[in-house]
Amino acid sequence: MADRNLFNDYFAENPRSNEVMFRRRIRMSRGLFSRIADAVKNHGRYFTQRVDGLGRIGLSTNQNITAAMRILAYGTPADAADEYIKIGELNTIQCLQRFSRDIVEVFAERYLRSPTPTNIDRLLLIGEKRGFIGMLGSLGCMHWRWKNCPTACAGQYAGRSGSPTIILKSVADYDLWIWHAFFGMPGSNNDINVLEESNLFSNLVQGITPPANYFIGGKRVPSRILLSRCISGTCLAEATVA
Known part of the structure; x- marks a missing residue:
């Protein structure tokens, strides 16, 4: 019955809920x-x-x-x-764990990765059309509240908010493709x-980042990915002259 109601509400040919809902x-x-459902279902038997x-x-x-x-x-x-949905708590937790694992296994090679030289050229071109020469994406950080943080770690993870948090840092392009993510730093x-702990710039120091090129005044400029500046707490990852 629960599966039938869910199907009729969202997945039938004429569902009760529209696309907006x-x-x-x-x-x-x-x-x-x-x-996503088809890809995960075909990946293993758990979601069948x-x-x-x-x-x-x-x-x-x-x-x-x-x-x-x-x-x-x-x-x-x-x-x-x-x-x-009529799924018990333990089954829901197991379902979430399996879903997260399968997503990584199915989509990591195509989506959960650093940009290739072809991707970089595309991002630079799109950024230039929007007036941001050399821009590869927007870099920003956010705090995830750690509700069940152990008392022994609370001081280390508590920042300005006073509550323990964990920092997520990511870089996304214009259509929200997150090509870099770093999670786990204490909120303090x-x-x-x-940035010093993230591998975003450690790869740059080791010289293993893919090259990027853009044009200024009609002249081709070879570059590498560097952090340009922070504006109102949001950092822009730009390609700048090496």
């Missing part, structure tokens, strides 16, 4: 959700609906992935999935400390 609930389009030894039909692909997506999108507690660290 679907995006509001899942934080992505229905087409993207289906693509099966029949147990007693002949009972198990959870569907849509139930499992919707539960995982809602936790990732809104941070809802695991036991909240039982109200509508400032931007410089985070």
Whole structure:
């Protein structure tokens, strides 16, 4: 019954919820959700609906992935999935863990990686068209609140907010392709400390970053990825003269 209600609400040919409502609930389009669901389902048996030894039909692909997506999108507690999707707390936690692992295994080679020389050329061209010569993306940091931080670590991880937090640093391009992410630094660290620990610039120091080229005044300028400046707490990762 829960699977049927979920299907009729969101995945039927004429669902009860329109595209706007679907995006509001899942934080992505229905087409993207289906693509991810199909890829994860074909990757292994966990997200395939099966029949147990007693002949009972198990959870569907849509139930499992919707539960995982809602936790990732809104941070809802695991036991909240039982109200509508009808998945128990332990199964929801296991589902989230398997989903996260499968996403990395399926999409890492194409999406969860640093930009190639071809990607860099494309990003530089798009940035130039928008008036930002040499810009590869926007670098920013955010704090994730660590609700269950151990008391022994609370002082180390507590920053200006007074609550323990963990810092996430990422670089995204114009269409929100996150080509770099670094997570785990204590919230008490400032931007410089985070950048020093990140591998974004350690690769640059070792000379293993892909080359980038852009044009200024009609002249081709060879470059490497460097941090240019921080404006209102947001850093711009630009290609600048090496």
